[in-house]
Amino acid sequence: MITEKEISKRIGKTIKSPIRVGSVADLRIDVSSFLHFFRPFFSQLQDDVYLVRGKQIAFLKTTFSSDSEAIEKLHKPYFEGTKSIDVLAYWIQQLDEDQKQEFDRLSTITRQRNIATFLIEIWDDQYFVERIVEQGFEQDVDDFRVWKRVFKQADRDTVENKSFFELLKKMAGLVKRIHPETRKIQITSHFMRTISKEKIKGENSPEGVHEDGAQYIMSALVINRQNIVGAESQIYEKTTTKDNELIYTKVLEPGEFIFQADTGEEFTFGNDLWHYVTPIEPEDISKPGIRDIIGFDMDILE
Structure with a gap:
């Protein structure tokens, strides 16, 4: 040893x-x-959904940097599961096709x-x-x-x-x-x-x-x-x-x-x-x- x-x-x-x-x-x-x-x-x-949630939040904060503070406020409740992915819908719906593909990739377990x-x-x-x-x-x-x-x-x-x-x-x-x-x-x-x-x-x-x-x-x-x-x-x-x-x-x-x-x-x-x-x-x-x-x-x- x-x-x-x-x-x-x-x-x-x-x-x-x-x-x-x-x-x-x-x-x-x-x-x-x-x-x-x-x-x-x-x-x-x-x-392990926690790893996915963390990646999703990081991606959205980078993509929508002007809204980074608002997204970060949702980080903990979304991470812990007290809030669903619906709270991120405002930003997810604004992703273009390439960004959506990257978001889906990051959502892979x-x-x-x-x-x-x-x-x-x-x-x-x-x-x-x-x-x-x-x-x-x-x-x-x-x-x-x-x-x-x-x-x-x-x-x-x-x-x-x-x-x-x-x-x-x-x-x-x-x-x-x-x-x-x-x-x-x-x-x-x-x-x-x-x-x-x-x-x-x-x-x-x-x-x-x-x-x-x-x-x-x-x-x-x-x-x-x-x-x-x-x-x-x-x-x-x-x-x-x-x-x-x-x-x-x-x-x-x-x-x-x-x-x-x-x-x-x-x-x-x-x-x-x-x-x-x-x-x-x-x-x-x-x-x-x-x-x-x-x-x-x-x-x-x-």
Whole structure:
């Protein structure tokens, strides 16, 4: 497993904030069995309409720059679903044919997901898993992701099983090895499919180089790469000059993951880590390209 120590040697600069790059095999999980079990569940995911709504608003603000302020006032209620697309009809109806085609392209679903949250309690080196259901998902960040999103809860068959509980315990173990005093961890899982069709790229990180708002993340545990190019995972350090310095890159293959400190770690360890994943495109444009991952947000509660 690659750690921040190996990365420090490669770049000639000390990185103290925790990074782990490896495979589920490093967690003593059989890769083939793990992938075979979880791949079918990605056909059950719900369309991520929030990504589409954000693209639509951005396009209309650019196209009707003089009305940008009025459109932005509708951004949050439309994004959260308290207002329908009808509130944008005034501007949509004014689009010419080329603009309408671009608006329709931006309205194509390129991401699907579901979600599940768990409490992991640790007593005498025993790990106990309890699922909790939260009504909405919000991130402690400075962009649109701070707004409330409601995603489909993962089916019980997907996440309430021995294989997934074992994975959760292993991830909690990664955190506990960094913080031995840890007794309770909250972990939110995101089963996500990114889709690319013809000239429509699949955005893995539409927010750009970013943090997720959790203490630790597994930015991606890849389950499937099908007919795609791209999806290079990148780790950055944000320096005092507010520039983002690229410190590590890797195209993750099925079974591989990146675990890293995410938010507030600069005060604990000294390095402010951010991350990004490049878009995907289909290798054969006659077929869709697909990337399936499980992402995890992890916060120490006690």
